[in-house]
Amino acid sequence: MVSQRVHSSYERRMCDTAVSGQETVLHLRVQRFWCGNDDCGKRTFAEQVPGLTIRYGRYSVPLRTLLQMIGLALGGRTGARLTHHLAAAVNRMTLIRLIRSLPDPQPSSGPEVLGVDDFALRRGHTYGTILIDITTRRPIDMLPERSSEALATWLNGRPDVQVVCRDRAGCYADGATRGAPQAIQVADRWHMWRNLGDAVERTITKHRTHLRDLPPALAVRAPRCASICSPGGFRSR
Numbered sequence: 001m002v003s004q005r006v007h008s009s010y011e012r013r014m015c016d017t018a019v020s021g022q023e024t025v026l027h028l029r030v031q032r033f034w035c036g037n038d039d040c041g042k043r044t045f046a047e048q049v050p051g052l053t054i055r056y057g058r059y060s061v062p063l064r065t066l067l068q069m070i071g072l073a074l075g076g077r078t079g080a081r082l083t084h085h086l087a088a089a090v091n092r093m094t095l096i097r098l099i100r101s102l103p104d105p106q107p108s109s110g111p112e113v114l115g116v117d118d119f120a121l122r123r124g125h126t127y128g129t130i131l132i133d134i135t136t137r138r139p140i141d142m143l144p145e146r147s148s149e150a151l152a153t154w155l156n157g158r159p160d161v162q163v164v165c166r167d168r169a170g171c172y173a174d175g176a177t178r179g180a181p182q183a184i185q186v187a188d189r190w191h192m193w194r195n196l197g198d199a200v201e202r203t204i205t206k207h208r209t210h211l212r213d214l215p216p217a218l219a220v221r222a223p224r225c226a227s228i229c230s231p232g233g234f235r236s237r
Contacts, residue, residue: 005034007044014053016060018087026060028053063088068102071095111135114155115188116166116176118146129172134165148175155179167191 009031016024030053032046052060059067067090070079076092083090115132129143129151143150148171155161156179164183166172168191176185187195204211 001035001037001040003033003036003045005036007032007034010046012046012053014058014060015063015088017063017066021087023087023089026052064098067095068098071099105138111140112160113163113165114161114183116151116164116172118167118169134163147171148178151175152179155183168195 009029012028012030014026014028016026018024028049030047030049032044035042035045046055048054052062054061054064057064066086067079067083067088070082073079074082076096079095080090080092083095111133113134115134117130117132118127119130120126121128127146129146130139131141131143131154132138133140141154143154146169151172152175155176158180159182161180161183164172164176164180164185165188166176166185167187173185176183
């Protein structure tokens with residue numbers, strides 16, 4: 001509800017984006033109003049400057065957006081080192097908290113190119129499945145198990161999937177075939193290089209005895225330098 005009953009005012013300080021390489025701190029005099037709604041649990045509330053302040057925010061909206069972009073691009077430690085050069089120094093935990101405060105992206109109805117891969121909840125014991133929208137490069141869902149039934153059930157309600165990019169697991173091949181028979185199953189570059197590396201390793205291991213029987217390489221003798229005439233007329237070798 002809109003209120004015009006002023007309760008008090010106070011000075012508020014917050015960091016803003018740097019100006020000419022110098023850290024900027026804003027000093028604001030804001031008012032606190034009485035709440036006119038009897039059903040509200042808050043008796044008073046402070047005014048906010050649109051596009052500049054948020055509730056309980058120590059950073060302005062432009063600086064908060066900048067720090068969130070740094071945290072998403074570089075992470076905690078590396079991003080914190082960069083902020084020291086931008087005159088907006090924060091620690092790594094601040095960047096992580098700003099990332100966690102972002103709203104979760106809304107998943108689409110169904111990606112056209114779906115990436116399927118497993119991840120370890122407990123390495124060697126418990127595995128799950130991560131589903132990624134290859135077009136936007138964003139994870140869209142996580143399955144608690146690595147099985148063909150779970151993948152097929154997830155794909156049954158999403159007929160828009162046209163391409164399934166998966167690894168070599170047979171359960172994913174069976175789940176994609178049953179859940180999305182219209183989709184083409186392909187492999188990404190990482191798994192293709194992994195398959196090639198495994199094939200080369202198996203071949204070398206199989207023929208390692210033949211490699212030991214190869215004759216040593218013959219040493220190539222360096223040719224003897226030909227005689228040349230120096231500019232002064234002396235012959236040298």
